[in-house]
Each structure stands twice: as C-alpha cells, then as structure tokens.
Amino acid sequence: MEPSSNIPVRFEPTWESLKQYSVPQWFVDAKLGIFIHWGVYSVPAFANEWYPRNMYQKGSPEYEHHRKKWGDHTKFGYKDFIPLFKAENFEPDAWLDLFKKAGARYVVPVAEHHDGFPMYDTRLSDWNAARMGPKRDVVGELVQAARRHGLIPGVSSHRAEHWWFFDGGRKFDSDVQDPRNDGLYGPAVTASPTASHDSTAWTSKDWRPRPNAKFLDDWLARCCELVDKYQPQVFWFDWWIEQAVFEPYLQKFAAYYYSRAAEWNKGVVIQYKHEAFPEGTALYDIERGKLNNIRPLYWQTDTSVSYKSWCYVEDDEFKSTTTIVHDLVDIVSKNGNLLLNVGPKPDGTIPDEAAKLLLGLGEWLNVNGEAIYGARHWITFGEGSTAVGEGHMREREDKPFSAEDIRFTTKDNTLYAICLGWPGEATKIRSLGSSSPLGTGRIEQIRMLGSAEPLTWSQEEDGLHIKPPSQRPCEHAYTFKIILKSTSR
Numbered sequence: 001m002e003p004s005s006n007i008p009v010r011f012e013p014t015w016e017s018l019k020q021y022s023v024p025q026w027f028v029d030a031k032l033g034i035f036i037h038w039g040v041y042s043v044p045a046f047a048n049e050w051y052p053r054n055m056y057q058k059g060s061p062e063y064e065h066h067r068k069k070w071g072d073h074t075k076f077g078y079k080d081f082i083p084l085f086k087a088e089n090f091e092p093d094a095w096l097d098l099f100k101k102a103g104a105r106y107v108v109p110v111a112e113h114h115d116g117f118p119m120y121d122t123r124l125s126d127w128n129a130a131r132m133g134p135k136r137d138v139v140g141e142l143v144q145a146a147r148r149h150g151l152i153p154g155v156s157s158h159r160a161e162h163w164w165f166f167d168g169g170r171k172f173d174s175d176v177q178d179p180r181n182d183g184l185y186g187p188a189v190t191a192s193p194t195a196s197h198d199s200t201a202w203t204s205k206d207w208r209p210r211p212n213a214k215f216l217d218d219w220l221a222r223c224c225e226l227v228d229k230y231q232p233q234v235f236w237f238d239w240w241i242e243q244a245v246f247e248p249y250l251q252k253f254a255a256y257y258y259s260r261a262a263e264w265n266k267g268v269v270i271q272y273k274h275e276a277f278p279e280g281t282a283l284y285d286i287e288r289g290k291l292n293n294i295r296p297l298y299w300q301t302d303t304s305v306s307y308k309s310w311c312y313v314e315d316d317e318f319k320s321t322t323t324i325v326h327d328l329v330d331i332v333s334k335n336g337n338l339l340l341n342v343g344p345k346p347d348g349t350i351p352d353e354a355a356k357l358l359l360g361l362g363e364w365l366n367v368n369g370e371a372i373y374g375a376r377h378w379i380t381f382g383e384g385s386t387a388v389g390e391g392h393m394r395e396r397e398d399k400p401f402s403a404e405d406i407r408f409t410t411k412d413n414t415l416y417a418i419c420l421g422w423p424g425e426a427t428k429i430r431s432l433g434s435s436s437p438l439g440t441g442r443i444e445q446i447r448m449l450g451s452a453e454p455l456t457w458s459q460e461e462d463g464l465h466i467k468p469p470s471q472r473p474c475e476h477a478y479t480f481k482i483i484l485k486s487t488s489r
Contacts, residue, residue, distance in 0.1 A: 011258040013251035018281040021258055023298045024233075024267020026152065027283075029374045030105035031332055032365075033234070034358075035156070035302055035341035036095075036142070037110050037310040040117050040133065042346040043081040044070075048309035049343075052078045052115040056168030056176060077175030078115065078166075079184055082127075087134035090348025092145035098350065100149050102358035103365035105373070108154040108234050108339060109142045111226055114161040116184055120229070124222055127184045134348075143230045154234025154269075155226050159219050161240045163211045164189050187215060210245045220249050227257050233268045236285070236302070236339075242276040254281065271300060271339075273392070285339075289394040290327070292387075294334045294377050301331050303395060304341035305354045312343040318353040321360030325476040326401050328361070329418050330388065332372055333381040333407035360475075367450035367474040371416035371481070375409035382407035383431050384420070403427070415482040416449075422478060423468050432464035432482075442484050449479040 011017050041049045047062050054062035055078065070076045099107055112118045120139035121130035130137045139155060146153040166188040169176025176185045189209050211219070226232065235257060241250060254270055254277070261268040270282035284299045291299070305324065306316040328338045340361075342354045365372060384405030389397035403421030406429055410416065415438070417429055434440045446457050446466060450473025457466040466480060 010262070011255040013248070013255040015251065015278050015281060018251065018254050018258070019278070021254075021281055023269060023283060026267055027106070027234075027269050027337065028298055028376075030152070031337050031372050031375075032102075032104050032328060033106040033108055033154070033337065033339045034099045034102065034104040035108050035110075035236075035304070035310075035339045036344065037113070037304075037341055038138070038344045039110065039113050039115060039119055039129075039311070040078070040081050040085045041113065041115060042312045042343065043084045045312055045314045045346070048313060049113060049311040053165050053168065056166060056171075056174060058168065058172060073169065073172070073174035073176075077169070077181070079175060079181055082117070082133045085129075085133035085346050087129075087136060087138070087346070087348040090134065090136070090138070090344075092141045093148070095142070095344075095350065096145040096149040096151060098355060098358055100151060102340075102362040103369065104151060104340075106152040106154055106234055107142065107146045108156050108236055109139050111139050111155040111157055112162075112222065113158045114165045114238075116159070116162045116165065116186075118222070120226070122222065122225060124218065124225060125183055139226075139230060143232065152233045153230065154236065155230060155232040156236035156238070157223055157226065158238040159222055160211075160243075160246065161238060163187055163215055163240075164209065187211075210243065216245065216249050219246075220253055223253050224256055227260055231260075231264055231266065233261075233266055234271065235268070236271040237273070237276065239273040239276070239287075241272065242274050246276070250277065271302075287392045289392045290331060290388050290390065290398075291334050291336070292390045294381050295336065298335055298337075300337040300339055301327070302339040302341065303327065304343070305357050306343070307396065310341050310343055312345050312351060316343075316351075316353075318357065321357050321364070322476045323400075324357060324361055325364050326420050327395075328372065329407045329420065329477055330382075330401075332375065333377055333409055333418075335377045364474055364476050368418070368477065368479045370411070371409050371418060371449065371479045375411045375416065378408040378410045378415060379437055380408065380431060382418075383429070406431075413484045413486060415484060417464075417480040417482060419478045419480070422472060423466075425467070427466050427468060427480075428463040429466070429480075430463040432459070434459050434461050438464075438484075443482055444485045445483040447481050448473060449481055450474050455480075 041051050044051050051062050054060045055066040118128040121137040122128050143153040166176050166185040167190045271285040272282050286301050288303045304310050306318045308316045331338050344350050386401050386405045401420035403419050403423050405420040407418045432438050446455050448469050451469040453469035
C-alpha cells in the first residue's frame with residue numbers, strides 16, 4: 001500500500017476491491033495530527049472518558065465518587081451533566097491557531113464517543129450537541145475552522161462500543177432504565193467482561209454480545225452521515241468494530257467513503273486498530289504505543305499529551321515536551337504518523353499544561369521540521385540501546401531516550417540523523433561508518449539544523465564522527481543534516 005494520489009472511481013464492498021486503496025500523499029507528508037476528546041464526559045472531570053460507563057458499575061471508584069458528589073443515580077444520571085456542558089468559551093479559531101502553531105497538519109475531533117452523545121448536528125438522534133448542552137454543531141465548526149487555517153479535517157467514531165456501554169445501569173435502580181432516556185443510553189446490552197478498556201479480553205474478534213441489525217444499520221447511517229455532511233479526510237475508528245458481525249458493514253462503509261472521496265477528488269484515510277481491516281484496505285493505528293522497527297505499510301500512533309485520560313480530568317498527569325518530540329521522531333523514523341490528543345475543559349478552553357506542550361512541540365518543529373514533514377524512513381530507523389515497548393497500551397513501559405539514541409529520516413539527497421539528547425563534545429553515528437550502506441565519499445556537507453556554525457567531521461570504520469556546534473539551537477532533540485553528493489555526477 002504505497003502512498004498515491006490515484007483513487008479509483010468506484011469501490012465495491014469487498015476486501016478485494018478495497019485493496020485498490022492507497023494512502024494519500026498528503027497524509028504521508030503531514031506526520032502530525034491533533035486528536036480532540038471533548039464531550040459531556042469532560043464535565044465530571046474524574047478518572048477518564050470512561051466515566052459515563054464506570055459511574056454505573058457498582059463498586060468502581062467512579063460509582064462511589066458519583067454518589068458522593070452528584071447523588072443517587074435515579075436523581076442525577078449521566079444525562080444530567082448535559083446542561084452543565086455549556087462550552088461558553090469555545091472558540092474554534094483559537095483552537096486551530098494553537099494546533100497550527102504546534103505544527104499539526106490535520107485535526108480529528110471526536111464526533112461521537114462511547115457515551116452516544118454526538119458532537120455534531122445529526123438527524124439520527126435528538127441527543128446531540130447541536131440541540132442540547134452547547135447547542136452548537138461542534139464538529140462542523142471545527143471542520144470549517146480547520147479549513148480556514150489550512151489544516152485537513154477528520155472525525156472519529158466510537159459509536160460501536162455504545163451497544164453495551166451503559167449496561168451497568170440496567171443492573172440497579174438508575175435513570176438508564178427510564179425509557180425516556182433510551183435515545184442516549186440505549187441499547188445498554190449486558191456486557192462481559194466488565195474489565196477496564198485496556199483489557200485484552202475486549203479484543204476478541206468474536207466477542208459477545210453481538211449487535212443486532214437495527215444497531216448496525218444505525219451505526220452505518222451515522223458514519224455515512226458524517227462523510228456526507230463534513231467531507232472529512234480522516235475517519236478514525238476505535239477498536240470494537242473488530243467484532244466479526246461488523247465486517248460487512250465495514251466493507252460497505254469503506255466502499256462508500258472511498259467512492260465519495262473519489263467524487264470529491266480528495267485523498268482520505270480510514271484508521272483502525274488490531275485486525276478490523278485487512279492490510280492494504282485502510283491504515284493501521286496503535287493506541288498509546290509504538291513499533292520496534294520500520295513497518296513497510298504506513299501506520300499511525302494515537303496518544304495523548306497526558307497519561308491518565310484522553311479527556312479533561314482535574315488531576316491529570318501531563319507528559320513533557322521532550323517525550324512528545326521523541327515520540328514523533330521515533331514514529332516518523334519507522335514510517336508512521338503521530339496523532340496527538342488534547343482534552344479541552346467543559347467550558348471550551350484548553351488546559352494551560354496542554355497548550356504549553358503543544359507550543360513547545362511547535363517551537364521544535366520550527367527548527368527541525370524539514371527532517372519531519374515530507375520525509376521518509378531510511379534503510380534503518382536508527383540506533384541506540386533504549387528499547388521501545390511495541391504494541392497497544394505500552395507507552396508507560398518506555399524508558400527515556402538518551403543522546404546515544406539516534407533516528408534517521410531522509411528526503412531527496414539528504415539524510416537526517418536526529419539525536420534524542422544533546423551529543424556533547426562529540427558524537428559518533430555507528431550506522432554511518434565507512435563500511436556502512438552510506439558508503440565512503442558520499443557525504444558533501446554536514447550541519448545542524450538551526451545552527452549556522454560550520455561542523456568538523458570524519459567518516460571512519462567505526463562510524464561517522466561529528467563535533468556538534470558550540471551552542472544548542474533548540475531543545476529536546478538535535479538534527480544533523482547530512483547532505484549527500486549527487487549520484488549523477
């Protein structure tokens with residue numbers, strides 16, 4: 001599945017037909033997107049975005065917290081947070097201005113999370129942000145703002161998990177059992193296991209209970225509505241679409257979306273987890289994790305600026321800008337993109353800690369962006385002894401990188417060697433010695449991005465030896481631009 005701008009005129013709902021798909025060039029060049037988890041779940045600001053489910057799970061911290069702070073579940077249920085979700089300070093252009101300064105090239109707001117409350121003006125439910133809470137078409141406003149600021153808009157759908165999301169409220173006296181609330185809480189089919197969302201038990205491809213045809217038809221209609229209403233160029237799915245019963249619906253949706261994109265003459269991307277789509281029919285996405293090596297087929301990591309939650313919570317634990325920069329560099333060197341999430345407050349403001357991190361990332365990209373945007377992986381992703389936890393939900397296992405950890409990208413006749421720490425008085429790049437694939441006599445010039453200071457270097461048997469500039473040109477990571485002699489000379 002090589003990047004291409006050639007989109008077949010029409011796709012059929014079969015895996016064979018869908019394998020004609022190619023990842024668009026704009027996406028491979030973009031490298032960085034912003035994910036936005038914002039919804040009613042931001043109001044309680046407790047634990048994480050699974051508060052709506054867990055507040056109805058007896059014995060959970062969310063259940064106990066809810067009873068203590070908000071009261072009995074028959075008198076104050078999840079629906080009662082909706083009037084408190086006012087978004088009174090929501091300014092889409094301010095958000096997009098920040099995301100652009102962060103260096104993002106695409107933006108993916110959550111259109112509907114597991115809680116079943118669409119953040120857009122849908123004809124398929126009265127329970128949505130355009131009619132309740134903010135009384136604004138949040139997704140529509142963000143899509144328009146993205147285009148005004150030159151970013152490519154997308155959407156995400158977590159609707160599949162809604163089939164069982166509120167099942168806990170069926171097991172005791174709560175507002176979930178009131179038929180008047182079925183438009184929000186239903187179907188709430190009893191689910192098992194009741195483990196947290198990162199449990200491996202959730203990932204079986206034939207997990208019970210299976211959604212019925214009514215739910216699946218509605219799921220497909222909501223997805224297609226988003227496509228027609230907003231023409232998103234990214235459509236991100238959470239993991240539960242992997243259940244076998246979704247397969248024909250995924251085929252129908254992908255055929256519809258790709259065919260509509262051909263009509264628009266726009267390159268689009270469906271993003272999936274695990275094995276929901278066969279390779280070559282959409283783009284593989286890893287949640288809060290990375291890969292240990294280059295993946296020949298293009299891929300993406302989605303993670304957040306914080307560790308505890310995707311949405312805003314009051315006691316979140318934010319990452320450092322260095323961690324985010326290193327994640328981006330590591331992922332790009334292995335043929336992937338980074339989709340970085342922020343969780344705005346319920347009033348529509350972005351937490352100061354998140355804004356600071358995004359601006360710090362943008363400052364680094366202002367200096368080093370030419371090694372990221374439009375770049376491709378080299379024959380090896382890099383060198384160094386720091387291991388990376390491979391796969392979903394592994395980022396907590398990662399150890400900090402050091403100056404010995406180097407990542408490579410390439411563009412035209414240039415190889416970029418990005419040191420994930422300041423190299424000090426001298427650096428040695430073992431992968432670029434005289435007997436390396438780079439070969440002897442091919443280097444024309446070496447400099448560090450952001451510095452005009454001439455560098456001294458020598459290519460020896462044991463590696464490429466470089467004396468860094470006397471002053472650091474930036475923070476977090478440092479890029480040697482290695483200009484190669486043209487092979488046509």
